[in-house]
Amino acid sequence: MDMEVSRSWRDPELWVKALPSVILQTTCFLAPLVMTFVLTFQKTQNFQLNWTWNLATWTDVFSKPHYWTILGHTLVMAVACVAVCIVIALPIAYGLATRFKRLDSEIKVLITFAFITDATLKTFGWVLFLDKKGAANYLLMQMGFPPETVAFLFTDWATLLGMVYNLLPFAIFTIYLSIDNIDRSLILAAYDAGAGKFRAFWEVTLPLSRPGIWAGSVLIFLLGVGVFLEPKVLGGGKSPMSAELIRQTFETRVNWPLGAALTLVLMAVAIFVVLLFSRVAGMRKAGQ
Amino acid sequence: MNHRFESALANVILYGAMAAVLVFFYIPIFTLIAFSFQEGRFLTLPFDGVSLKWYGALFKSGPALTALWNSTIIAAFATVIATSIGAMAAIVAVRYRFTGKRAFQGLAGAPLAFPQLLLGIVLLLWFSVLGRWFGFNTGLVTAIIGHIVYIAPFAMVIVAVQVYNFDPVLEDAARDCGASTWEVYRHVTIPLLWPGIFSAAIFAFLLSWGNFYITYSLAGSTRTIPTFIFSGIAVGSSPLYPAIATVVFIPGILLVVLANRFRPKAAATA
Numbered sequence: 402m403d404m405e406v407s408r409s410w411r412d413p414e415l416w417v418k419a420l421p422s423v424i425l426q427t428t429c430f431l432a433p434l435v436m437t438f439v440l441t442f443q444k445t446q447n448f449q450l451n452w453t454w455n456l457a458t459w460t461d462v463f464s465k466p467h468y469w470t471i472l473g474h475t476l477v478m479a480v481a482c483v484a485v486c487i488v489i490a491l492p493i494a495y496g497l498a499t500r501f502k503r504l505d506s507e508i509k510v511l512i513t514f515a516f517i518t519d520a521t522l523k524t525f526g527w528v529l530f531l532d533k534k535g536a537a538n539y540l541l542m543q544m545g546f547p548p549e550t551v552a553f554l555f556t557d558w559a560t561l562l563g564m565v566y567n568l569l570p571f572a573i574f575t576i577y578l579s580i581d582n583i584d585r586s587l588i589l590a591a592y593d594a595g596a597g598k599f600r601a602f603w604e605v606t607l608p609l610s611r612p613g614i615w616a617g618s619v620l621i622f623l624l625g626v627g628v629f630l631e632p633k634v635l636g637g638g639k640s641p642m643s644a645e646l647i648r649q650t651f652e653t654r655v656n657w658p659l660g661a662a663l664t665l666v667l668m669a670v671a672i673f674v675v676l677l678f679s680r681v682a683g684m685r686k687a688g689q
Numbered sequence: 690m691n692h693r694f695e696s697a698l699a700n701v702i703l704y705g706a707m708a709a710v711l712v713f714f715y716i717p718i719f720t721l722i723a724f725s726f727q728e729g730r731f732l733t734l735p736f737d738g739v740s741l742k743w744y745g746a747l748f749k750s751g752p753a754l755t756a757l758w759n760s761t762i763i764a765a766f767a768t769v770i771a772t773s774i775g776a777m778a779a780i781v782a783v784r785y786r787f788t789g790k791r792a793f794q795g796l797a798g799a800p801l802a803f804p805q806l807l808l809g810i811v812l813l814l815w816f817s818v819l820g821r822w823f824g825f826n827t828g829l830v831t832a833i834i835g836h837i838v839y840i841a842p843f844a845m846v847i848v849a850v851q852v853y854n855f856d857p858v859l860e861d862a863a864r865d866c867g868a869s870t871w872e873v874y875r876h877v878t879i880p881l882l883w884p885g886i887f888s889a890a891i892f893a894f895l896l897s898w899g900n901f902y903i904t905y906s907l908a909g910s911t912r913t914i915p916t917f918i919f920s921g922i923a924v925g926s927s928p929l930y931p932a933i934a935t936v937v938f939i940p941g942i943l944l945v946v947l948a949n950r951f952r953p954k955a956a957a958t959a
Contacts, residue, residue, distance in 0.1 A: 405786040406857060414870070415785055418777035422797040422841065425774060429838045430800055430808075433815035440814060450818075493710050496703040506949055508707065514945045515714035517892070519899030521915040522934040525922050526717025529724055529732055529931070536720050566713070597692050598699040620802060627804020630901065634922060644806045651810060661814060664807050 441662040450657055458658040462666060468646070472670060475643040478557070478632075479625035479671075482564040483618050489565070490572035490617065495606065497573070498580040516570035524563055524634045531559060531635075555637030563631035568624055572617035579613025580606060615682065619675055626671045643667045718938065725931035732928060743932040753933055756917035763829065763904070763913060764897040767836035771897075772890045774837070775844025776882065782845065783852040801842045808839060809906030816907065827909035835907040836897045843896060844889040851885025891948045895941055 408415040441458050444451040462468060501508055515523075530536045531554040541550045553559055583606060591601040629644035638645065643663065650660035724732055728740040747753050778797045782790075800808055816831045863877045879886070901915040908916065914937055921930045 406784055408785040408787045410787060410789075415781060415787055419781045419793060421774040422778040422781075422845070423793070425838060425841060426796045426799060429812065429815070429834060430803075431796070433811045436818065437811050437814055440818075489706070489710065492703055492706040496707050500700075500703055501707065508711070510945055510949050511711055512714065513949075514942050515718065517895040517899065517945065518718065518941055519901065519915050519918075519934075519937060521901045521919050521922075522721060522899075522937065523717045525918060525930065525934070526721040528922070530716055530720040532732075536723070566717070569710075597695040599695055602699075623802045624804055627806050629806045630919075644804070647810060648806070651813075657814060660810065664810060668803075668807065 437661045458662045462662050482625045483621050485565050486569045486572040494576035560632045560636035563635040568621045571620045575617035576613040579610040583609045721931045721934040725935045727928045743928040747932045756912045756914050760913040766833045767897040768894040771837045771840040771893050772844045775841045776848045778845040779848035783849050798842045805902035809903045813906045832908040835903040840893045847889040848885045891944045
């Protein structure tokens, strides 16, 4: 069904509706991005921005390995988060799309509510749960475990747990939409041809849900490189990630050009990684 | 492998994974609710006793109530404006064919894949520079603008789903019967898109209500519930914060249930 209607930009039906978004995103998204780029060529003096063009910030960025170590750590954490999220989300999304028909809407409400609840609160909740004297250790002690069995709060593992917790719903939603769109008769055909549940999943469902897996991975990766709450609150700020470094650069050091440059480097590297992976994935598909 | 055994195993994995993930999702939420009833000052177990006294303290705490009020104001404005902008963009992005369509879709949806903290920082730089030129400070208004930039694309995507299921012939029919452009919108387009717009509005409200990163960057000295709690975690907490959390959960669960109730009806009328 072709529902598209041709419209010219002179038609008020088009521009009246398009203009608010265009104005909003050019003045409050594109323009700030451009200005961030311009700022990287300026200087700060006595906590004041000084409009003099120079490359000092960029030579600083490229000469200090410290920034790049943190960036590498951030990328590793984001990739690990993507991997864990996809592995958990696959059975959940598959189950939501094919089973649980009766409880389907209740489960969706539960997941949506958990997803939409403020991340600060949930992250704080994890601290209370994982703390030395927190709920997890208390419950384990009641069951006879020694005190402080759960002791990974304020490590990278706690950060990863928080990231997976806060980003997992993105993978569940995108993969669910993908699996839900698969023609059921294809899977039934695989059963008729003698495939078991697992073989049918592996050879039919999984390849066909690739768009959802890909969309979820990209979204989680891009959001994952920008996390700040989890490393700060659950990781205890011990091994900072890029977002925390950037925040400190702005707030503590009040070095706007450097903060702007680090922001752009993070975004550029993140987008580069996404493009690289999509190239590799595209080549694999072409080779098959 | 035997097929029946395989089916049974698949069921165990699927039901087990679902149960495990639901428990995982609700661990921090129930932990917070439980700690809000702690009678003592400290957030450790075992409790000194069970009481509602921190809820009493919450409603007497000026800063907490101000934060609640600020959250509500920001969410109200952001919801109405972002949903309107997003709904219009959804019609444009799905229904119309025009030069620059891909560019429009990209621009209108771009903030979706941009880390929130970075969006907040980029906007903070922007408003700080503009503020110095035009003499204003970041505060409630800049926070609302930031929320709109972030939430309008979400609203667009949600309404777009409804636009896909919408038969444009209905609009043509109304027009053929002599309805003006405004009348077509008023009596045909908006009622038919309403379920999508309604879901988008609820989603928008919750995204704004629970937003930490953008508020943190853009609200200046204005505190909302999430930033108020963040500052509280840093200074050494009391059960006041879990109590706030529990109070904040209530509108969330009500709105999600409401949005879900609305959905089957939407399918029936469309």
